[in-house]
Amino acid sequence: MVTKDRFVVIEGENLAGKKILVIWRKVCDLNLSDDEKIAARAKSNEELDAFFKKQQYNTLDMEFDLIYVNGDNNLMNIPVTPEGEGAQPRYKVRLIEEEFKKLMFDVEGIN
Numbered sequence: 001m002v003t004k005d006r007f008v009v010i011e012g013e014n015l016a017g018k019k020i021l022v023i024w025r026k027v028c029d030l031n032l033s034d035d036e037k038i039a040a041r042a043k044s045n046e047e048l049d050a051f052f053k054k055q056q057y058n059t060l061d062m063e064f065d066l067i068y069v070n071g072d073n074n075l076m077n078i079p080v081t082p083e084g085e086g087a088q089p090r091y092k093v094r095l096i097e098e099e100f101k102k103l104m105f106d107v108e109g110i111n
Contacts, residue, residue, distance in 0.1 A: 007051055011064075018065035021057065023048070024096070027071035045074050059093055070096040 001010050008024040027044055052058075052075065059067060059076045069075065077093040 004055070005051055007048075009055075014066070019063065020066050020068065021064040022068045022096070023051075024070050041072060044071065048073055048075070065092070067093045068096045068099065069093060 001008060003009070006026065008022075010020075010022040010024075012020050012022075014020050025044065025048060027041070048069070057063070057067075059078060065080070067075070072095070073093070075093045077091045079089045080092050082089050
């Protein structure tokens with residue numbers, strides 16, 4: 001884990017052997033008014049885009065199989081090959097919050 005330009009960055013590999021990039025950043029405070037939230041979110045996304053470019057990350061290359069980012073973002077996203085028969089297509093850039101919720105409440109196979 002490394003902190004770069006106010007972003008926490010983790011590069012690694014998951015149990016399936018896929019190369020993973022995780023980017024954690026401070027996102028909009030929920031106590032802000034709607035206009036302030038919109039402006040803060042836009043600024044946060046601009047900072048993320050600039051950071052992504054500065055680090056020479058690219059969602060279109062194969063350096064990472066999956067990229068996890070907290071909060072809404074506007075990174076270019078591409079579908080990845082679904083895993084397992086009948087699986088729905090998933091995307092390379094994923095929201096940490098959505099993945100956490102999915103894994104937290106996936107109780108299939110748990111007794």
